[in-house]
Amino acid sequence: MTQQMDRPKHIGARIQRFEDTRLLAGTARYIDDIRLPNMLHLRFVRAQMAHAKVLEIDTEALEDIGFPTQVFTGADIGDLSIKAHQDYPEMQYSEQPLLARERVRFVGEAVAAVLADDAYQAEDAAEMVFVDYEPLQVVTTMDQARDPEVPGLFDGWRTNIFVERQMKGGDIAQAKAEAAHVIKRTYTTQRQAGVPMEGRGVAAEYDPASRMLTVWSSTQIPHLVRTYIAEELGLPESRLRVVAPDVGGGFGVKGQVFPEEVLVPWLAMKTGRPVKWVEDRREHLTSSIHARDHSHTLEAYVSEDGRLLGLKADISVDVGAYSTFPFTAAGDPGMAAKVMPGPYDFQHYEATFRALATNKCPIGTYRGVGRPSAVFAQERLMDDIANELGLDPIEFRLKNVVRDFPYTNALGFTYDPGSYAETLEKMRDLLAEDRAAAEASSNDPDKRIGVGLACFVEQTAHGTPDFTRRRVPIETGYIAARVEMTPDGQALVDIGLQNHGQGHETVMAQVAADALGIDPKDVHVRHGDTLTTPYSVGTWGSRGGALGGGAVHVAAGRIADKLKAIAGHLLQSDPQKIVLQNGIAHPEGQPDRHVAVAKLARTALRNVDQLPAGMEPGLEAQYSLDGPNDGTYSNAVHAAVVEIDTKTGKMQLKRFVVVEDCGTILNPLIVDGQVRGGVVQGIGSAMLEHFIYDEDGQPLTVTFADYLMPLATEIPEIELHHIETPTPLTPLGAKGLGEGGAIGPAAAIANAVADALGIEVTKTPLNANALWHLARQAEKNRAE
Amino acid sequence: MRPSEFEYHKADSLEQALALLQEFGDEGRPIAGGQSLVPMMNLRLARPAHLVDINGLGLDTIEKKDGVIRIGALVRHERYLAEPLIIDNFPAFIDGVRAIGHPTIRRNGTIGGSLAHADPTAELPLLCMLHDGEIIAASAGGERRLPATRFFEGAYMTVLEAGEMIVAVELPVPPASSSGAFVEMAERRGDFAIAACGVTLEHARGRVTRAAVACSGAGQTAMRAPQLEEALEGLELAHPDAAAAIAAFTETLNPPDDHSASADYRRALVGQLTEQALATACSRAMEAS
Amino acid sequence: MIEITLEVNGETRRLSVESRRLLADVLRQEFNLSGVHIGCAHGACGCCTVHLDGKPRLSCLTFAAQCDGKSVRTVESVGGVGADHPLQKAFRSEHGLQCGYCTPGFIMTLIPFVEEMTAERRMPDEEEIREAMSGNICRCTGYQGIVEAVRKVIGENLEEGAQA
Structure with a gap:
C-alpha cells in the first residue's frame, strides 16, 4: 500500500489556509445565504409533549391570518421516514416519520410543516396551528426503558431496547479465576449536544425541465444524503444534486441523514416552489441529535503484580426515541464496547452493550462517538485500580500498555505501530512539578490541586470490513478524489470529503502540489457538491487527512507519472528519472535541462501531436481509497491539572497538556487547531455541558443560557506535544486526528478531580454543584 | 426565533414616552438596551404589542446631589467602571458590575433594563438592595419612589405597573469611613x-x-x-x-x-x-x- | 412599516421595514451582507456582532427600526474581499478560525479592543484578551488561535508605533 513520496515539500509545512480569506471577509456562503426566487420558508410545528397520541391538528386559524400559507402533516407524507436498521435479528424495528404520524415520541419532533413567503410569517403561522394530544406513559430513564412492564415506544415492541448484543474474545472466566484483584465500578457520562455554531438547514429546488432536483444542506455527507433522498422519494440519483455549501461546523452532528433533508425536497416538488428551512437554536438543541448519555459497569481482573488480565463490560446508552441513519441506535454503545480494551495488553474481554429507547431526542454521532464515554470509564477505572493496589497511576499504565506492534487485541482488532509507552513517559516528565504540587496540597482544607491523565488509542479511518461487521447502513468508508490538470499547469482536486473547518482546501492542495511539483496555491480543491465530486462517504470518523489525503496523493501521482512520461519524451530522458518540483520537470540532478509543468499540461491537453506515440490525451485521474480493515490507531495521552476550591466548588483548569501521535503530520497548523478544538469540546463535556430533561421528558436546557459551552475565559492554553509514528497502512503515513482531542479530557479532568479530592469520581459533568458535593463526600470519607 | 408583530414608537421626551406607555397599558413595554427584553421577544416569551424606545430620552447621567447619587435609567453598565462617583463610593458595586455578562452586554445594557427584567441572580438588583437604593418609577400619573428591597416580587417580577417605567436609581452616599x-x-x-x-x-x-x-x-x-x-x-x-x-x-x-x-x-x-x-x-x- | 435611513458600510439608504425586523435580518436581506451570521438569536453567542455608530452591538438584539439615522459597519467593510485587515491577517496566520461561522462576530468584537489597547500602548494580559472575547462562542478552535491573533496584531501595532 505504502508509496513513498519523493521530496515532500509542502506536506508537513505550516501553510496558512486558503479557505480563510472568504471566511474572514464575510463572503462565504452558508445555508441561510441560499436565496432563490419565489422561495417558500418552512417552519415546523414541533411536539410539546414527550410521548403522546396526536388526536387532531387544527389549522383553521390560518384561514384568517392575512397571508398565504400551506400546511403539511403526517397524513400528507405517507410512510416517508428515516429508516436506520442494523441487520441484526435482535434489532427492534423503528422508523422516524418525516412528520409525526399519530404519535409523537420526543419534545421537538416535527408534527407539521408550515410554509409561507417569509420566515417571520412562517413562524407566526406555525404558532397558530393547534395540536391536540393525548398523553402516553413517558420513558425518561434507563431503568424505565429496561422495565418489561413499561409499554414499548413502537407498536409490537417487546421492550424498550433497540438492541442488546455481546462482543467477546479470550476466556473471561479464566481471567477472573486467575485474578488476585477484582475491581468493579459503574461510570456514567451525561447527555450532551454537539452544537455547531451554525445550526442545520436545508433548501431545495426542482426544475421540471431538466427533471433535476437540487438540494442544499448543511451536511457533512452530501453523497449519502443524495442516495437516501433518491431511494426514499423514488427519484433517479443521476438527476439529484446535493450541495453542502460552506458549513458552519459539524462535529458529527451533521453526519446523519435527517428527516428534514428528505422532507424539504419533497415539499419543493409538491409545491412547485423552492423551499428553505433554517433551524433556529432552540430547535437545534431539542430536535437535531444529542450525544453520549452512557452508563458503563466495568469489572477488571488484575494479577497480584498489577497486570490487567481481563475486562468485563456492561454498556447501556440512552439513545432516545429513534435510530439515526447511517450509524443506527447501536452506533454509540457498539463503539464503546469495541474500543473499551483501549491501549492495554490483555486478551480476555467480554462486553454486553445495549441501546435503550426513551422519549428524548435521538442520539447520533458527535466527535468521538462512544469513545469519550468509553475512555472516561476505562481511564477512571485504571486510576481506581491503581489506587486500590497502591500503584502509581502512570507506572501502572506503563506496565500494561501495548508495546509490540502490530498487536491484535482480545476482539481481534490489529493495532498498527503507535507510541503508547513513549507518550506516557513524555507526559510523566511534563507533569513532575504539578504532581509534586498536588501532593503538597493534599491536606489543604480549601484549595486542592490534582493531576489526572487519560491514555487512549483511537481507531480512525476504518475501512469497509469494520462497517460490514457492524452491519450498519453506512456500509463502507472510502473517500474518492479526482485530480485534473488544466492546460495552464494548475490542478483541480475534486474530493468526496466535505470541508467544514478541517482545512481540506489547503491540506489536499499541499498533497497534490507535492505529487505534481507545483505550488499549493495553484491547486483548486472542490468539495461538498455531488455534481462535481466523486461518490464518497463524506467527512466523519477521522478519515479526511488519512484517506482523503491518501486518495489525492495516489490520483495526483498517476497524473505525475504521465507528466514524467511526457517530460521524458520531450527531454529525451528516462521518465523514471524525471523529477517534478517548483513547477518544472527535469532529469534527476540536471535542473538546467527542464521543461515547465505548464508546458507538459498544455501538451497533454492541447498540443497532443507532441505526445509520445500512442499516449492518450488528457490529464485526469481518480482514486478511491478505502480505510485499512481495522483502521489505523492514533494514540494520545491527555493530562489535566486542576485547582478546586472545596468551599465553593469552583474548579480552575490550570493546565491541560496533550502528547499525541497521529502519524505523519500533513500541516502542523491544522493538526494543532484540530487537537485544541477537540480538547476544548472535551473540556465542555467534562465540566459544563449537560442536556437535561425533567421526569416528563420536557427539555430544560433549550437556550445558550442553560446549555453551557466553554467560553474563552474558562479555558487555559492547551499545551501540545507530538510524536510521529507514520502508519504503513495509509499512503502518506497519516492517521486520523479530528476526533482525538475530544476523547481524553473528561477522563483526564475526572482523574485530576479524583486526585485533588481523594475520592472516586464516577460521573460527569464536573460542574460547580457536582464538585461541591464531591468535596463534601470526601470530607465525610476522611472523617470516617 | 423571531419576535411576533409589534408597533415601534420612538419617544422624543419622557412625557411622550409615559403618555405612550399609559395608552398601551399591559400591551406596551419600554425598550432601552434590549439585552434582556429582545431575547425574550425572539423566543416569543414576551410579546408586547407596542415597544416604546426610550434610548433618546437622555436619562443617562450619574450625579451627586443632596447626599445621594442618582443614576439615570439609561446608564450603560460599562460607564460605572470609569465613573469616580461610583468608584469612590461603592466598591461593592464596582465588583458587581465587573461580573456582569460580557463586554458587548456591558456596553449596551442599562440599569433600568436590568432592574425591570429582575433576573433572580442578576448583579444590579442585588447591588441596589445592598446600597439601600431607591428606584424611581415614573408614569403619566407621576413618580413613585420604591425602595429596592421592596421592588422585586419574584423571578422576573417587579412591582412596576402597566404604564410605568424606571427613570432613575438613587443610592445614598455612604460616609467616608x-x-x-x-x-x-x-x-x-x-x-x-x-x-x-x-x-x-x-x-x-x-x-x-x-x-x-x-x-x-x-x-x-x-x-x-x-x-x-x-x-x-x-x-x-x-x-x-x-x-x-x-x-x-x-x-x-x-x-x-x-x-x-x-x-x-x-x-x-x-x-x-x-x-x-x-x-x-x-x-x-x-x-x- | 417604518421608514428608516441607514448608513451601512458607507452606503446610505432609505428603506421601509417592519417594526419587528432584526437588524441582522435587514443587513442580510436588504443589504446582502451575508457576513452577518445568526448563531443563536438570543444574544448569547456573539456571531451577529456588528458596529453601530462605531461600537460593537449584537444585531440579533437590535431592531432595524431603532437604527434610524445610525451608521452600521459589518465585517465586509473591514478588510475587503481579500480580508486584508491586520486582525484578519493574524487570524489567518495564527489559525484563529476553522468553520468560519463565528469569525465575523469575533472580528467585529475584537477590532475595537485591539484599537483600544493600541491607543493605550499596552499589551493586554491573557486574561484580558480572553475577557474581551467572552461574549463570543467559538466551537471549533478552542480560542487559542484567536488569543494568539489578538496578541500578534497588538504586538505589531505597538512595534509600529514605537518605530514611528
Missing part, C-alpha cells in the same frame, strides 16, 4: 450567578459600626440579611470572623433546588461568599484607614 465588596459564583465568567453576596460596612476605630449584606441564589429574588447585619456590628476589621453569625443566617434560608444546583449547595455557597465578601470588605476598610 465605609467599605464594601461583592463576590459571586457563576458556572462560567459572565453567567448569571449560582449565588452572590455583597457586603458594605461603615466603621470606626477598627470596628464595624453598621453593615449591610445582600445575597442572591437563596430565593426568587436577591435579599438583605437584617439579622446578620445586626450581628456584624462591632466586628473587628482585623479579625472578621463571623462564621457563627453567617451560619445562623444561612440556616434560615430555603434556596431553590434544581438541576443546576442543590439547595444545600446554594445555602453553603451563600455562606461562603458572604464570608469572602465580608473578609474583602474588612481588609479594604483596613487599607483605607
Whole structure:
C-alpha cells in the first residue's frame, strides 16, 4: 500500500489556509445565504409533549391570518421516514416519520410543516396551528426503558431496547479465576449536544425541465444524503444534486441523514416552489441529535503484580426515541464496547452493550462517538485500580500498555505501530512539578490541586470490513478524489470529503502540489457538491487527512507519472528519472535541462501531436481509497491539572497538556487547531455541558443560557506535544486526528478531580454543584 | 426565533414616552438596551404589542446631589467602571458590575433594563438592595419612589405597573469611613450567578459600626440579611470572623433546588461568599484607614 | 412599516421595514451582507456582532427600526474581499478560525479592543484578551488561535508605533 513520496515539500509545512480569506471577509456562503426566487420558508410545528397520541391538528386559524400559507402533516407524507436498521435479528424495528404520524415520541419532533413567503410569517403561522394530544406513559430513564412492564415506544415492541448484543474474545472466566484483584465500578457520562455554531438547514429546488432536483444542506455527507433522498422519494440519483455549501461546523452532528433533508425536497416538488428551512437554536438543541448519555459497569481482573488480565463490560446508552441513519441506535454503545480494551495488553474481554429507547431526542454521532464515554470509564477505572493496589497511576499504565506492534487485541482488532509507552513517559516528565504540587496540597482544607491523565488509542479511518461487521447502513468508508490538470499547469482536486473547518482546501492542495511539483496555491480543491465530486462517504470518523489525503496523493501521482512520461519524451530522458518540483520537470540532478509543468499540461491537453506515440490525451485521474480493515490507531495521552476550591466548588483548569501521535503530520497548523478544538469540546463535556430533561421528558436546557459551552475565559492554553509514528497502512503515513482531542479530557479532568479530592469520581459533568458535593463526600470519607 | 408583530414608537421626551406607555397599558413595554427584553421577544416569551424606545430620552447621567447619587435609567453598565462617583463610593458595586455578562452586554445594557427584567441572580438588583437604593418609577400619573428591597416580587417580577417605567436609581452616599465588596459564583465568567453576596460596612476605630449584606441564589429574588447585619456590628476589621453569625443566617434560608444546583449547595455557597465578601470588605476598610 | 435611513458600510439608504425586523435580518436581506451570521438569536453567542455608530452591538438584539439615522459597519467593510485587515491577517496566520461561522462576530468584537489597547500602548494580559472575547462562542478552535491573533496584531501595532 505504502508509496513513498519523493521530496515532500509542502506536506508537513505550516501553510496558512486558503479557505480563510472568504471566511474572514464575510463572503462565504452558508445555508441561510441560499436565496432563490419565489422561495417558500418552512417552519415546523414541533411536539410539546414527550410521548403522546396526536388526536387532531387544527389549522383553521390560518384561514384568517392575512397571508398565504400551506400546511403539511403526517397524513400528507405517507410512510416517508428515516429508516436506520442494523441487520441484526435482535434489532427492534423503528422508523422516524418525516412528520409525526399519530404519535409523537420526543419534545421537538416535527408534527407539521408550515410554509409561507417569509420566515417571520412562517413562524407566526406555525404558532397558530393547534395540536391536540393525548398523553402516553413517558420513558425518561434507563431503568424505565429496561422495565418489561413499561409499554414499548413502537407498536409490537417487546421492550424498550433497540438492541442488546455481546462482543467477546479470550476466556473471561479464566481471567477472573486467575485474578488476585477484582475491581468493579459503574461510570456514567451525561447527555450532551454537539452544537455547531451554525445550526442545520436545508433548501431545495426542482426544475421540471431538466427533471433535476437540487438540494442544499448543511451536511457533512452530501453523497449519502443524495442516495437516501433518491431511494426514499423514488427519484433517479443521476438527476439529484446535493450541495453542502460552506458549513458552519459539524462535529458529527451533521453526519446523519435527517428527516428534514428528505422532507424539504419533497415539499419543493409538491409545491412547485423552492423551499428553505433554517433551524433556529432552540430547535437545534431539542430536535437535531444529542450525544453520549452512557452508563458503563466495568469489572477488571488484575494479577497480584498489577497486570490487567481481563475486562468485563456492561454498556447501556440512552439513545432516545429513534435510530439515526447511517450509524443506527447501536452506533454509540457498539463503539464503546469495541474500543473499551483501549491501549492495554490483555486478551480476555467480554462486553454486553445495549441501546435503550426513551422519549428524548435521538442520539447520533458527535466527535468521538462512544469513545469519550468509553475512555472516561476505562481511564477512571485504571486510576481506581491503581489506587486500590497502591500503584502509581502512570507506572501502572506503563506496565500494561501495548508495546509490540502490530498487536491484535482480545476482539481481534490489529493495532498498527503507535507510541503508547513513549507518550506516557513524555507526559510523566511534563507533569513532575504539578504532581509534586498536588501532593503538597493534599491536606489543604480549601484549595486542592490534582493531576489526572487519560491514555487512549483511537481507531480512525476504518475501512469497509469494520462497517460490514457492524452491519450498519453506512456500509463502507472510502473517500474518492479526482485530480485534473488544466492546460495552464494548475490542478483541480475534486474530493468526496466535505470541508467544514478541517482545512481540506489547503491540506489536499499541499498533497497534490507535492505529487505534481507545483505550488499549493495553484491547486483548486472542490468539495461538498455531488455534481462535481466523486461518490464518497463524506467527512466523519477521522478519515479526511488519512484517506482523503491518501486518495489525492495516489490520483495526483498517476497524473505525475504521465507528466514524467511526457517530460521524458520531450527531454529525451528516462521518465523514471524525471523529477517534478517548483513547477518544472527535469532529469534527476540536471535542473538546467527542464521543461515547465505548464508546458507538459498544455501538451497533454492541447498540443497532443507532441505526445509520445500512442499516449492518450488528457490529464485526469481518480482514486478511491478505502480505510485499512481495522483502521489505523492514533494514540494520545491527555493530562489535566486542576485547582478546586472545596468551599465553593469552583474548579480552575490550570493546565491541560496533550502528547499525541497521529502519524505523519500533513500541516502542523491544522493538526494543532484540530487537537485544541477537540480538547476544548472535551473540556465542555467534562465540566459544563449537560442536556437535561425533567421526569416528563420536557427539555430544560433549550437556550445558550442553560446549555453551557466553554467560553474563552474558562479555558487555559492547551499545551501540545507530538510524536510521529507514520502508519504503513495509509499512503502518506497519516492517521486520523479530528476526533482525538475530544476523547481524553473528561477522563483526564475526572482523574485530576479524583486526585485533588481523594475520592472516586464516577460521573460527569464536573460542574460547580457536582464538585461541591464531591468535596463534601470526601470530607465525610476522611472523617470516617 | 423571531419576535411576533409589534408597533415601534420612538419617544422624543419622557412625557411622550409615559403618555405612550399609559395608552398601551399591559400591551406596551419600554425598550432601552434590549439585552434582556429582545431575547425574550425572539423566543416569543414576551410579546408586547407596542415597544416604546426610550434610548433618546437622555436619562443617562450619574450625579451627586443632596447626599445621594442618582443614576439615570439609561446608564450603560460599562460607564460605572470609569465613573469616580461610583468608584469612590461603592466598591461593592464596582465588583458587581465587573461580573456582569460580557463586554458587548456591558456596553449596551442599562440599569433600568436590568432592574425591570429582575433576573433572580442578576448583579444590579442585588447591588441596589445592598446600597439601600431607591428606584424611581415614573408614569403619566407621576413618580413613585420604591425602595429596592421592596421592588422585586419574584423571578422576573417587579412591582412596576402597566404604564410605568424606571427613570432613575438613587443610592445614598455612604460616609467616608465605609467599605464594601461583592463576590459571586457563576458556572462560567459572565453567567448569571449560582449565588452572590455583597457586603458594605461603615466603621470606626477598627470596628464595624453598621453593615449591610445582600445575597442572591437563596430565593426568587436577591435579599438583605437584617439579622446578620445586626450581628456584624462591632466586628473587628482585623479579625472578621463571623462564621457563627453567617451560619445562623444561612440556616434560615430555603434556596431553590434544581438541576443546576442543590439547595444545600446554594445555602453553603451563600455562606461562603458572604464570608469572602465580608473578609474583602474588612481588609479594604483596613487599607483605607 | 417604518421608514428608516441607514448608513451601512458607507452606503446610505432609505428603506421601509417592519417594526419587528432584526437588524441582522435587514443587513442580510436588504443589504446582502451575508457576513452577518445568526448563531443563536438570543444574544448569547456573539456571531451577529456588528458596529453601530462605531461600537460593537449584537444585531440579533437590535431592531432595524431603532437604527434610524445610525451608521452600521459589518465585517465586509473591514478588510475587503481579500480580508486584508491586520486582525484578519493574524487570524489567518495564527489559525484563529476553522468553520468560519463565528469569525465575523469575533472580528467585529475584537477590532475595537485591539484599537483600544493600541491607543493605550499596552499589551493586554491573557486574561484580558480572553475577557474581551467572552461574549463570543467559538466551537471549533478552542480560542487559542484567536488569543494568539489578538496578541500578534497588538504586538505589531505597538512595534509600529514605537518605530514611528
